[in-house]
Amino acid sequence: MSDSHVTDKLEVAAETRNLAVVREFLHSAIKRSLLPTGDANKVVLAVDEAVANTIQHGYEGMERGNVEILIDADDQSFRVRIRDNGISYDTATGSAAKAELDLQAHIASGNKRGLGLFIMRKVMDEVRYTSREGEVNELTLVKYIKVPG
Amino acid sequence: MKEFEINLEQLSPDVTLIHIAGWLDAHTFEYMEQTINNLFDEGKVRLAVELSDVEYISSAGAGVFIGTLSASHERGGDIVLMNPTEPVQEVFDMLGLSQVFKFAASPQEALKALKK
Numbered sequence: 001m002s003d004s005h006v007t008d009k010l011e012v013a014a015e016t017r018n019l020a021v022v023r024e025f026l027h028s029a030i031k032r033s034l035l036p037t038g039d040a041n042k043v044v045l046a047v048d049e050a051v052a053n054t055i056q057h058g059y060e061g062m063e064r065g066n067v068e069i070l071i072d073a074d075d076q077s078f079r080v081r082i083r084d085n086g087i088s089y090d091t092a093t094g095s096a097a098k099a100e101l102d103l104q105a106h107i108a109s110g111n112k113r114g115l116g117l118f119i120m121r122k123v124m125d126e127v128r129y130t131s132r133e134g135e136v137n138e139l140t141l142v143k144y145i146k147v148p149g
Numbered sequence: 150m151k152e153f154e155i156n157l158e159q160l161s162p163d164v165t166l167i168h169i170a171g172w173l174d175a176h177t178f179e180y181m182e183q184t185i186n187n188l189f190d191e192g193k194v195r196l197a198v199e200l201s202d203v204e205y206i207s208s209a210g211a212g213v214f215i216g217t218l219s220a221s222h223e224r225g226g227d228i229v230l231m232n233p234t235e236p237v238q239e240v241f242d243m244l245g246l247s248q249v250f251k252f253a254a255s256p257q258e259a260l261k262a263l264k265k
Contacts, residue, residue, distance in 0.1 A: 016176035052175035110219030112212030
């Protein structure tokens with residue numbers, strides 16, 4: 001395992017007040033990784049959007065559980081997995097994701113939905129979702145690390 | 150510092166300055182939304198929003214401005230954004246909002262942009 005390998009884990013209650021905790025955790029992990037500084041804010045934003053979606057939709061109408069954020073970074077990629085036990089909410093391939101967002105028309109109509117997903121897909125190189133009945137839901141976000149030159 | 154703070158100031162009889170500071174995210178956006186709705190209820194529909202102390206914005210925060218833009222136009226008003234910080238500008242650019250909103254660098258410029 002090389003020195004550039006960074007793994008870390010955070011588990012927080014699925015409440016929006018914890019988004020700031022998640023962002024701080026990410027910034028700290030990014031600093032220890034090889035992810036270029038220029039990508040740091042963007043990756044934090046994309047993960048914040050994903051966790052916010054999980055908190056707002058994943059536990060709708062049921063008792064709030066926890067959200068787990070796992071980081072696994074090396075010299076090739078910065079990988080974040082977001083796991084929860086809530087309702088399956090397919091951010092990666094759901095109907096909202098399939099529709100190509102006409103951003104200007106979307107905004108002109110005052111529509112605020114789907115912007116988080118747009119950001120996730122714009123910033124990250126991979127967005128994948130897995131869920132099985134009765135099992136943990138997992139959203140994986142990957143940003144490739146491009147070595148200059 | 151506090152995670153999110155809003156201060157209101159009357160720039161002119163019909164233009165309200167909303168000074169926001171901190172993180173405008175999925176946790177704090179409802180407070181911002183409620184503040185703007187209260188202003189609309191009072192008939193205050195011409196708004197200037199000072200962003201120089203906003204350290205972070207997510208799509209939930211950006212969504213407040215998108216909603217406010219159309220809602221203010223429906224009420225015969227308008228919104229001008231002032232001095233976005235780098236992280237805010239980055240999100241606006243990503244969402245194409247920099248082409249949608251009017252921007253001002255000072256209260257005077259904002260007043261000019263919001264002139265009926």
